[in-house]
Each structure stands twice: as C-alpha cells, then as structure tokens.
Amino acid sequence: MSAVPAAPRPASADVASAHAAPAETAFPLLLTPPRPRGGWRVIPARTWAMCAVELQKLRHDRTELYTRAVQPALWLLIFGETFTRIHAIPTDVPYLDYLAPGIIAQSAMFIAIFYGIMIIWERDSGVLTKLLVTPTPRTALVTGKAFAAGVKAVIQAVVVVALAAVLGVALTWNPLKLLGVVAAVLLGSAFFSCLSMSIAGIVLTRDRLMGIGQAITMPLFFGSNALYPVSVMPGWLKAVSAVNPLSYEVDALRGLLISTPAHLVTDFAVLTGAAALGVAAAASLLGRLAR
Amino acid sequence: MTAPLQPQPPKSIPESAPEVPEIPESVPEPEAAVRCRGLRYAFGTVTAVDGLDLSVAPGEVFGLLGPNGAGKTTTMRTITTLLPVPPGVIEVFGHDAARQRMAVRRLLGYVPQQLSADGGLTGRENVALFARVFDSPRRERADRVAQALEAVGLADVADRLVSTYSGGMVRRLELAQALVSAPRLMILDEPTVGLDPIARDSVWERINRIRAGTGMTVLVTTHSMEEADRRCDRVALMHRGRIRALGTPDELKGALVAHRREADGESAETAPPTLEDVFRHVAGSGLNGPGADEERGEFRDVRRTRSTASRVG
Numbered sequence: 320m321s322a323v324p325a326a327p328r329p330a331s332a333d334v335a336s337a338h339a340a341p342a343e344t345a346f347p348l349l350l351t352p353p354r355p356r357g358g359w360r361v362i363p364a365r366t367w368a369m370c371a372v373e374l375q376k377l378r379h380d381r382t383e384l385y386t387r388a389v390q391p392a393l394w395l396l397i398f399g400e401t402f403t404r405i406h407a408i409p410t411d412v413p414y415l416d417y418l419a420p421g422i423i424a425q426s427a428m429f430i431a432i433f434y435g436i437m438i439i440w441e442r443d444s445g446v447l448t449k450l451l452v453t454p455t456p457r458t459a460l461v462t463g464k465a466f467a468a469g470v471k472a473v474i475q476a477v478v479v480v481a482l483a484a485v486l487g488v489a490l491t492w493n494p495l496k497l498l499g500v501v502a503a504v505l506l507g508s509a510f511f512s513c514l515s516m517s518i519a520g521i522v523l524t525r526d527r528l529m530g531i532g533q534a535i536t537m538p539l540f541f542g543s544n545a546l547y548p549v550s551v552m553p554g555w556l557k558a559v560s561a562v563n564p565l566s567y568e569v570d571a572l573r574g575l576l577i578s579t580p581a582h583l584v585t586d587f588a589v590l591t592g593a594a595a596l597g598v599a600a601a602a603s604l605l606g607r608l609a610r
Numbered sequence: 611m612t613a614p615l616q617p618q619p620p621k622s623i624p625e626s627a628p629e630v631p632e633i634p635e636s637v638p639e640p641e642a643a644v645r646c647r648g649l650r651y652a653f654g655t656v657t658a659v660d661g662l663d664l665s666v667a668p669g670e671v672f673g674l675l676g677p678n679g680a681g682k683t684t685t686m687r688t689i690t691t692l693l694p695v696p697p698g699v700i701e702v703f704g705h706d707a708a709r710q711r712m713a714v715r716r717l718l719g720y721v722p723q724q725l726s727a728d729g730g731l732t733g734r735e736n737v738a739l740f741a742r743v744f745d746s747p748r749r750e751r752a753d754r755v756a757q758a759l760e761a762v763g764l765a766d767v768a769d770r771l772v773s774t775y776s777g778g779m780v781r782r783l784e785l786a787q788a789l790v791s792a793p794r795l796m797i798l799d800e801p802t803v804g805l806d807p808i809a810r811d812s813v814w815e816r817i818n819r820i821r822a823g824t825g826m827t828v829l830v831t832t833h834s835m836e837e838a839d840r841r842c843d844r845v846a847l848m849h850r851g852r853i854r855a856l857g858t859p860d861e862l863k864g865a866l867v868a869h870r871r872e873a874d875g876e877s878a879e880t881a882p883p884t885l886e887d888v889f890r891h892v893a894g895s896g897l898n899g900p901g902a903d904e905e906r907g908e909f910r911d912v913r914r915t916r917s918t919a920s921r922v923g
Contacts, residue, residue: 349792349824353745372728372731379731379771446726449721449740452715453715454744606694609692
C-alpha cells in the first residue's frame with residue numbers, strides 16, 4: 320500500500336500532462352479515509368498539528384524571530400541598564416535581574432496580543448475557513464492556535480534569557496525550573512492569544528483589532544509587576560495588577576528564574592484558569608469569523 | 611442602472627412554481643450525496659437562499675450555476691457546516707448537517723473560492739496539515755500526502771514554498787489538500803475563477819481523473835455557463851436564492867428549443883441555445899445585462915473574488 324510508482328513527470332508541472340497511468344491503482348490511499356481518532360486524543364493531536372505548522376513556517380522564514388528580538392533587547396539594554404544605575408525602583412535584587420523575567424512575559428504578550436490579526440488574515444485568505452470544515456472541534460482549533468502562539472513566545476523567551484545571561488543576570492539553569500518557565504510562557508501566551516482571537520471574533524476586521532490591540536497592550540504591561548514591584552503601586556493600580564494575568568506570569572517567571580519569593584501554585588492556577596477561560600471564549604466566538 | 615431595455619418577463623417552460631422546483635422525484639438511490647429540503651438562509655434582512663430543494667446523486671458532477679449574489683456560495687457554506695442550519699434541512703450521505711457535523715466534515719473535501727493554501731509553507735507541508743487534521747496516522751501519512759500531490763501533478767514541486775507557485779498550481783494544491791482525506795464529496799466553490807484557459811483545463815482534467823479513480827461526487831459552483839455546460843452532469847440554475855431550472859445541460863437547452871418552436875412557430879431557426887440563453891429565459895434577465903443581480907452580491911464576495919483574481923493573475 321505504500322509504493323507510489325515513480326512515474327516520470329513532465330518537465331513543467333503546469334502543463335496538463337498526457338500521463339495516462341490508471342488512476343485507480345496509482346492512489347490507493349486516496350480511496351480510504353483515515354480512521355478517526357477518538358475522544359481525548361483529538362485536542363492534543365490538533366494542537367500539535369497547529370504547532371507543527373507554526374514551527375515549519377518559522378523554519379522557512381526566520382526574519383520574524385530576529386526583528387521580534389529587537390524590542391526586548393532594547394528594554395534590557397537601555398531601560399534596564401539606566402534604571403539599574405539610578406536606583407529609582409526599590410527591588411531586593413539588582414534591577415536588571417528583576418526586569419529580565421518581566422521582559423520575557425512582556426515580549427510574549429506582545430506576540431500573542433496581535434495573534435488575532437493572523438486569524439483574521441487566515442479567515443480572509445480562506446485558510447481558516449478550510450480548517451473549520453475539517454473534523455476539528457472549535458476548541459481544538461483555538462487551543463492549537465493558542466499554543467502555536469506560545470511556541471513563538473518560548474523561542475522569544477530563549478533569546479531574552481540568553482541576552483540576560485550575557486548581561487550578567489544570575490539566572491537559574493535548573494532544568495526543572497526552566498521547564499516551569501516554558502510552561503508559564505506557554506500558558507500566558509495561550510491566554511493573551513485567546514483574548515486577541517476573542518476580540519477578533521467580535522470586531523471581525525484587522526483595522527479595528529489593530530486599534531484595540533494597541534489600546535490594551537500598554538495598560539496590561541504597565542498595570543502589571545513587570546517593571547516595578549506591586550508594593551510601590553498606588554492602590555487602584557494594585558487592584559488592576561491583581562486581576563491582570565500578566566502579573567501572575569511575571570511572578571512565576573521571577574520565582575523560577577531568579578528565585579525571588581513567589582506564589583507558584585497560585586500563579587499557575589490563575590494562568591491555567593485564564594488560558595482555559597480564554598480558549599472557551601475564543602472557541603465560542605470563532606464561528607462568527609466563518610460567516 | 612436605469613435600463614431602457616426591459617428584461618423580458620419570465621415565461622414559463624421549465625419555470626416552475628416556487629414551491630415545486632424540479633427535483634427528479636425518481637432518484638434511484640435512497641441515499642443522496644447531498645439532499646437539501648427547503649434550505650433557507652438569511653444574513654440579517656437579506657435572504658440569500660430562499661427555499662432551496664436539491665438532491666445530488668452519488669458520483670455525479672453537479673453544478674450550481676448563477677450570477678454573483680444568486681446564493682451559490684451561501685448554499686455551499688451551509689452544506690459544509692460553516693453556516694448553521696436547523697436539523698432536517700441538509701443531509702450529506704444520510705448525515706444531518708446540523709446534528710452530525712463532525713461526521714459530515716469527515717466526508718467532505720472543500721476548496722473555497724479564495725486561494726487558501728498557505729504561502730509560507732511548502733506544498734507538501736500544506737497537504738500534510740490536512741492529513742494530520744483528518745487523523746492520518748504517521749506511518750501512512752507521508753505516503754498519503756505523496757499520493758495526493760502525485761494525483762494533482764505537483765510531486766516535482768512539492769518541496770517548494772507555495773508563494774512561488776502559479777495560480778493554477780495553487781488551485782491544484784488545494785485539490786490535493788482536499789483529496790488527502792479521501793472525501794466522498796468534493797465541494798468546489800468557483801474552482802477556476804481567475805485562471806487562464808490552460809490552467810482551467812488542467813484543474814478539470816485532474817478533477818476528472820481523480821473522480822474516475824475514486825468515484826467521488828463533485829458539487830461545484832460557477833458563474834461560467836460555458837464551464838458548467840462542458841463539465842457538469844447536471845446543473846441547477848440559481849437566481850435570487852432559488853433554483854429556477856434543473857437538469858442535464860442538454861435537457862435544459864432542449865427544453866428551451868422546444869419552447870421557442872412552440873412560441874415562434876417552428877420557423878424561427880436561430881442558433882442553438884447556450885445555457886446562458888436558458889438562464890436568461892428562466893431568470894428573465896441575462897447574467898450581465900440590466901436586471902441582473904448586481905445589487906445583491908455582497909461587498910465581501912466581490913472583494914474576495916477580486917483578491918483571488920489578483921493573487922492568481
């Protein structure tokens with residue numbers, strides 16, 4: 320069933336060939352549909368399919384990885400170095416150490432928050448439409464897309480960690496903790512990309528999503544503990560930070576990477592809950608993009 | 611569009627009472643590939659499909675024909691489960707499109723109107739994605755993907771990025787994406803829009819060869835009457851959300867000839883009618899003439915068609 324006869328092909332693939340092999344025998348697998356996977360295995364399988372596509376695309380075109388590395392690098396080099404020198408922000412560890420996990424979370428969020436634009440682009444180009452006609456539950460599709468955004472964010476995080484190490488930040492190299500970092504970044508990105516896809520499902524056009532994305536990224540960033548500790552915030556900003564998943568992501572990353580006191584259980588519980596909520600919201604709004 | 615030339619009032623030959631479109635009552639198979647009963651779909655206040663009855667027999671090439679805005683694409687999108695319909699309205703090989711959506715999707719291969727392959731991936735990766743989402747196990751996936759690419763004649767260029775493909779090649783790649791899951795029903799929405807005649811023939815040649823091998827049913831929309839005439843076993847002429855005539859191209863043209871004889875007293879021996887003439891007759895207007903459905907095509911549809919055309923061109 321595996322042997323495909325290596326029939327000689329015409330030189331130009333665009334010419335309708337007079338190749339007359341009997342179709343029945345040439346494509347046995349095109350006569351038998353694959354057996355459906357059952358139950359719980361659907362979501363992991365589809366998630367992996369979406370991530371695989373994302374990795375393949377990145378392999379073909381790495382430009383995005385390089386250009387995306389510029390901004391976090393600038394944050395660390397300029398903002399980080401300057402504020403380390405002027406001691407404006409009271410932290411227990413050197414400010415650059417304090418900042419590095421925040422920048423990982425921030426750059427991951429910036430990738431994820433515009434992920435909805437890609438969904439709209441895929442809708443307009445028909446890629447999404449076609450995926451919606453496959454036996455893929457909406458939840459699985461959204462989960463797949465969410466983790467595909469996470470894959471990009473993890474690669475981004477590797478860049479920031481490497482850069483921070485070069486700048487002399489004392490980061491952990493404990494593999495278990497690094498695995499935890501990957502998990503936190505994946506969950507955080509999953510939430511923010513689902514937030515973005517949900518908004519995409521509501522506003523339906525790229526231009527509007529672009530505007531909303533711009534409008535919410537900075538409040539999310541400054542309303543978190545990415546740049547400064549919660550203790551120096553005014554009361555109202557503390558309240559914002561307490562409901563901001565980015566704060567929990569940063570807290571977890573800090574605890575894992577530079578071993579500051581963190582609330583890992585709460586952090587991961589909040590991140591998991593937020594990601595699940597995001598998937599549910601985005602999945603229920605995704606159908607609007609198909610109409 | 612002020613039209614001094616009034617469209618001729620719809621006369622009545624195959625013109626049927628709205629409630630009783632011409633479905634062949636004697637479809638031998640109990641299980642049709644697609645069966646629609648009283649399909650209705652509205653976008654807000656605009657009724658796109660208005661009481662459509664349809665039965666597509668297994669193995670045939672069935673063409674849904676009409677101008678922009680006739681409701682063809684909406685019909686397709688309800689059959690593919692993209693647009694929600696109430697239970698009992700659409701069945702695909704006996705599976706209800708509302709209640710058994712996953713089962714319906716497993717039977718479908720769908721090529722939308724836009725060029726929908728991902729330019730950032732190779733041809734092979736594009737097809738492999740669809741093998742994956744139809745649960746093709748790893749041990750056979752590579753072979754399955756290779757066979758689908760071979761079937762559309764893209765084996766040679768399978769590892770090139772799709773952004774380097776021509777429009778005709780992208781269309782054939784999309785066929786491969788749809789074929790890789792061995793669908794029983796292939797749904798093609800304007801498969802040849804924007805393609806040059808050679809690429810057009812190439813696409814149809816592939817479709818027909820695959821059909822000969824697999825016996826799959828093909829449901830195709832087109833606004834090209836000539837294409838429908840050449841390629842479809844049966845066609846339904848759609849106009850303003852309804853089917854105005856249904857039959858083989860020869861039946862439809864034959865009926866018009868007979869009608870003309872009757873009306874004009876057999877002397878008027880004009881050129882043999884085309885499907886376009888049949889359409890003009892049953893719809894009361896031409897495809898492009900005054901009274902055509904210019905105001906009905908949604909803006910998005912037009913934009914979509916244009917962007918497809920420019921990406922192909």
